[in-house]
Amino acid sequence: MLIRIRSKLGNFRFEFLPTADISELLSKILETSPDADPSTITISNQPRGNETKVSRLKGRNLQSLGLKHGDLVFVAYQSRETGPSSSPIPEVSVPSTNGQPSAAEADTGTKPWEAVQEDAVDVYWRSQDGKMPRSRDSRFCKHGANGMCDYCMPLEPYDATYHSEQNIKHLSYHAYLRKITPKASGTAASLIPPLSPLSYKVKVPCPNQSHAPWPAGICTACQPSAITLQSQPFRMVDHLEIASTDIVDRFLQAWRLTGLQRFGFFIGHYEPYDKVPMGIKAVVEAIYEPPQEGELDGLTVAIPWEEEPRIKELARNASKPLTVVGYVFTDLDPTPDDRTKSVYKRHGGSFFLSSLEAIFAATLQKANPTTSRSSTDGHFASRLVTAVLTGTEDGGIDVSAYQVSEQATAMVEADMIEASVDPGIVRVKEEDRSHDSARYVPDVFFRYKNEYGLEVKKSAKPCFPVEYLLVNVSHGFPQNPSPLFQSTKFSIEHRPGLESQRIEDVLSLLLQLGAPELPLSRHSTGDDTHKRVELARSLSDWHLIAFLGTTGLFSENDIKAFMRAVSSPNVLEDVTLLDPLLATDGWQTLMTFAREHAPPQHPSTSAPRTSSRTMDQDIPQEIFDQIAAQQPTGGGSGNTSSAGIRICPHCTYENTHSGTDCEVCGLPLG
Known part of the structure; x- marks a missing residue:
């Protein structure tokens, strides 16, 4: 087969067998680029980005890399500084005669995208074909019941006609992967990953090494290309589902009592979403509120938050492993005429997310990437969802959910944009070479339709609408709620002046439920079973468990057993699920404190x-x-x-x- 090679020295063509080793391609590259440092040679299927070092591909043949007849391979490398003998040619793998891997193969190591552990929902969708079945069309299908034609054959998950008919604006993440992954004979794991994280930073050092590093010098090889803002064709999360309305009501209670805005992190998990081909939904099971300062028209919260490692570790030990799937904040303002209604301020005529909120979302998304086997560095984009509780047109309160695009995340990482006074406008920063953290700002454009319906390309400097950075996410509540946590009554953390979390309140609750007298389930009576059900219902509270983890009464293993027991979906039907919790040393210590906290019993006869x-x-x-x-x-x-x-x-x-x-x-x- 014919493979074309393009490097900075020109274009070249070579014939290879499909089973040819990568070492043969490397030798041809060195023939055409005698000054190349072999250890720095990279190949890619596109002019910029997705580069993979040849040294990482030892032992692979061209067919397994997805290369086919006529493909164009883009080659980049660094030139040798002291002549051809300064850097030896890297070893390539040689088949072993005894069936064991050769020394070169042993030195290769695991590739970044092969070492990552993806989320369970990604593992599920990779095991499915994702195609959408269609029944036989009686008008157009002329074949028998067991036949198939263009009118009834299954559709690919990225079929544009289907998405248009169903009014689905964005492809799901896995449908997008199916669309861009080459249809090669090898397995998906054997292909070069089709995704590469987007970056608008200047490459330091320059690949050509022909000038001083930025900001002293810059060239076309190290500077980012011009940016054209456009709607992102895919989204990492297709739907936000809040497991129970009680979760939102408890979150809103602080605003109702004080009028100050609140912020919280969504604790939940990801599941397949059947309303979108190969879709993913984020299911929210609880809201954790970090330390914050609320105001009437905004709030202040510290990022990164101090308790993040502890909360994430606690969430991972639930019966269904949980993680931070997003965050929510309020933007509510009662109307002057009717204080029971909220001002309708976020709509098409004003803004949906302000420029400051979009930049904040990009910062958090960058800090919480998604592990992916389809990306060259093992991570791509983020599934962190931004949700806003704000007023509706009729004065009610509703949830709006968004993500920001990968372009937004890359622009924030490159320090290219900033918020403006107008919440619906994003400002592009000026280029700055005056200090070590110099900023390079390439040309930025966006497209829009003018008054004649024609598409026009316009410079985004000095500003552009924030909508070009947003990705809409649908939201809703389940018809038959089955939340992981059965209670939301315990006091919520970091609400000074409103609610306080005290161990005395926990002890009083346990005494009220009769917890100190409860035996293990094998000794339970009918009345004990009823008490255990009520105990399980009260203990199955995210805020209660998070608080007990700070008291020092429970060891790390005990709090894990606590979380697994009370977060089990069947804990109210099967009371034996509480046994591992009741048998822990931490629980026995808590019961000792509860008995000491009990009021004294007065004598009934002698006194x-x-x-x-x-x-x-x-x-x-x-x-x-x-x-x-x-x-x-x-x-x-x-x-x-x-x-x-x-x-x-x-x-x-x-x-x-x-x-x-x-x-x-x-x-x-x-």
């Missing part, structure tokens, strides 16, 4: 019968014993009982002394 006044709980037991020992045995009359006890008509305390006033309230006994 005088008193009223249910709370002041009695502060009287030491010794006083009751002394009073009981001095009780007279004779009878009496009036308000004096047969045991010589006189009941106070004011506080109902049973007096045993001979005085005229009550020894508790001090009023006359009558």
Whole structure:
């Protein structure tokens, strides 16, 4: 087969067998580029980006790399500095005669995209063909029941006609992968990954090494190309699903009480989404609120947040592993005429996400990439969803969900854009070469339709609409909610002045549920089973578990067992699932504190019968014993009982002394 090679020295053509080793291609490259440093040679299927070092492809043949007749391979390398003998030609793999890998193969190591562990939803979609079946069309299909034609054959997940008919604006991530992955005879794992992270930074050092590094010098080989902003054809998440309305109601409660805006991170997981071909949805099971300062028209939150490692580790130990799938913030303002309604401020006539919020979203998405076997460095884009709780047109409150595009993330990483006073406008920064962290800003353009319906290309400097950076994500609530956590009643963290998380509240709750007396399920009675169900329901609270992890009462293994037990979907139906929790040392320690926290039990026979006044709980037991020992045995009359006890008509305390006033309230006994 014919393979074309393009390097900085020109274009070349060579004939290879499909089974030819990569070493043969390398030798041809060195023939055409005698000054190339072999250890720096990279090949790619596109002019810029997706470069892969030849040294990483040892032992691979051209067919397994997806190369076919007529393909064009782009070659880049660094020139030798001290002549041809300065850098030896790297070894290529030689087949071993004993069936074991050769020394060169052993030195190759694992490629970045092969070492990553993808999310369970990615593993699922890679095992599916993704095609959409169609039934036989009675109008056009002329074949038998077992036949197939163009009118009834399954559609590819990226079929443009289907997406247009179903009003689906973006391809799902895996449908996009199916579209851009070459149809080669080898398996997908054997191909060069089709994705490469987008970057608008100047390459340092320059691949040509013909000038001083940036900012002292720049050339076409190291500077980024001009940017044309366009709608991203795919999205990493197609739908945001909040497992229960209670999750949002508890989050909104702080705003309802104070009027100050709130921020929280979505804790959840990813699942297949059947409304979009090969779709993915983010399912929110809880909201964790980091330390923040709310204001009437905004808020301040520290990023990165201090408790992120602990919260992520706690989430990973749920019965269904959880992670941070996004974040949510409020932008609510009551209307002047009716304080029960909210101002409708985010719409097509104003903005959906402000430029500041879009830059914030890009920053967080860059910090939370998605692991991918289809990317040259093992990571690509992000599944972090941005959600806003804001007013609707009729004055209600609804969720809006977005992501920002890869272009937005790359521009923020390159320090090219900034927020403006107008929330719907993004400013392009000026180029700056005056310091070490110099900024290079290439030409930026965007397209729009003018008043005549014609598409026009316009420079984005100094500013452009923020909509060019946004990717819409649908949202909703399940028809039959089955949240992982059964309760949302425990106090929420970092709400000073509104709610406080105290161990005393936990102990009181456990005493109310009778937890200290509960045995393991093998010793349970019918009444114990009912108590265990109520205990499981109360303990299955994300905020309660997150708080107990900070008390020091539970070891790392104990808190893992706690999370697994109370987050089980069947914990209310199968009470034995609580057994691993009740058997931990941390739980036993908590029960000891609960018993000590219980109020003292007053004697029912030897001590005088008193009223249910709370002041009695502060009287030491010794006083009751002394009073009981001095009780007279004779009878009496009036308000004096047969045991010589006189009941106070004011506080109902049973007096045993001979005085005229009550020894508790001090009023006359009558």
